[in-house]
Amino acid sequence: MAFWTDKNTEPLQKYRFQVVTILYKGKPSFTKKGLFQITGRKSYNIPSHLIKSVNMPDLSLTIDQLAANLQVSQSIITARDPTYNELELKLYMTPALMKDIREMVQTYTQNPMTSKVKTTVSWAYDLINRSNIMVYMYNSAGKLVRRVTFYQVMPTAYNLGDFEHGLSDVVEGSIKFHFNSLLPGAPALTSTGGTDPDEGSDEKKNTAKKKKKGTIVVQ
Numbered sequence: 055m056a057f058w059t060d061k062n063t064e065p066l067q068k069y070r071f072q073v074v075t076i077l078y079k080g081k082p083s084f085t086k087k088g089l090f091q092i093t094g095r096k097s098y099n100i101p102s103h104l105i106k107s108v109n110m111p112d113l114s115l116t117i118d119q120l121a122a123n124l125q126v127s128q129s130i131i132t133a134r135d136p137t138y139n140e141l142e143l144k145l146y147m148t149p150a151l152m153k154d155i156r157e158m159v160q161t162y163t164q165n166p167m168t169s170k171v172k173t174t175v176s177w178a179y180d181l182i183n184r185s186n187i188m189v190y191m192y193n194s195a196g197k198l199v200r201r202v203t204f205y206q207v208m209p210t211a212y213n214l215g216d217f218e219h220g221l222s223d224v225v226e227g228s229i230k231f232h233f234n235s236l237l238p239g240a241p242a243l244t245s246t247g248g249t250d251p252d253e254g255s256d257e258k259k260n261t262a263k264k265k266k267k268g269t270i271v272v273q
Contacts, residue, residue, distance in 0.1 A: 066200075070192040073105045073143065077207075078181040079158040082166070090166045095181070098158055104151055106144040106226065108189055110202070111233075113138055140211075140230045141187060141204055147215045147225040155229055159209045176245075182208045183242045187231065206234035206243055 079098035085091055116135040145151065160167075164176040185207045191200040210232050215225040234240055 064193050064199075066191055067194070070194070071108070072102050072190045072192075073100075073108050074102060074188045074190065075100045075143075076184070076186045076188075077158055078161055078178075078185065079154060080161040082157060082160040084166075092161055092164060095161060095178075098154065100143065100145070100154075100229075101151070104146045104148065106146055108144070109139075109142050110189070111139040111141050138233065138236075141207065141233055142228055142230045143187075145227045145229065147227045152214050152227070155212050155214065155227070159212055159229075162209055177208065177243075179243050179245055182206050182234075187233070202236070203238070204231070204233040204236065205238060205240055207231040208233075 075098075077098045077100070078095055080092040080095035082090070082092050114137050118132045145155075162178050162181060164178050165173055167173055183206055187204045187207050189202045189204075190198055191202075193199045208231060210230050212229040213227050215227040217225065234243060
């Protein structure tokens with residue numbers, strides 16, 4: 055049996071972690087004229103004690119060997135299409151969290167969604183550029199030894215759990231995020247029109263107009 059006395063050599067233990075989220079949430083609804091709107095957008099954090107687990111996304115690359123195609127003897131290897139898998143949080147569901155997850159995802163997508171109906175999503179890039187998820191890792195002494203930050207995160211899927219008579223298990227759900235960078239200072243994401251989100255792209259898009267601060271109305 056091995057013993058580690060140095061924080062740099064002691065293996066990490068799965069349960070010694072904490073996840074801190076910096077996200078945003080508003081109140082989606084329809085106006086009396088039938089227009090979809092999101093009011094009161096504000097900062098939102100998934101309670102850390104309700105996050106059961108988090109995966110550390112892996113990276114995959116497509117590797118090509120070009121030597122055969124070029125009929126040369128030396129090895130020519132290229133790598134392309136780097137792909138990070140999505141970041142997934144497993145959650146202990148509460149009534150409040152179930153409601154918050156739905157509203158939070160809808161705030162980022164900015165468009166009402168109907169099951170099995172294709173729709174265009176107008177991402178809230180101004181929120182995405184400020185959204186981060188941090189994973190803190192601790193050693194056996196309770197000291198922080200590592201922090202990994204996922205920058206420019208955007209929710210892509212969620213599962214609110216399921217119920218079944220005869221079982222007393224805790225209801226568990228999940229939410230997945232796409233992230234743009236593992237490094238700070240990445241260029242700001244923009245809409246397809248090239249609008250700078252720092253100037254309020256959500257409020258200035260052709261498909262939306264500003265009613266009051268923190269409110270988006272989609273026509």
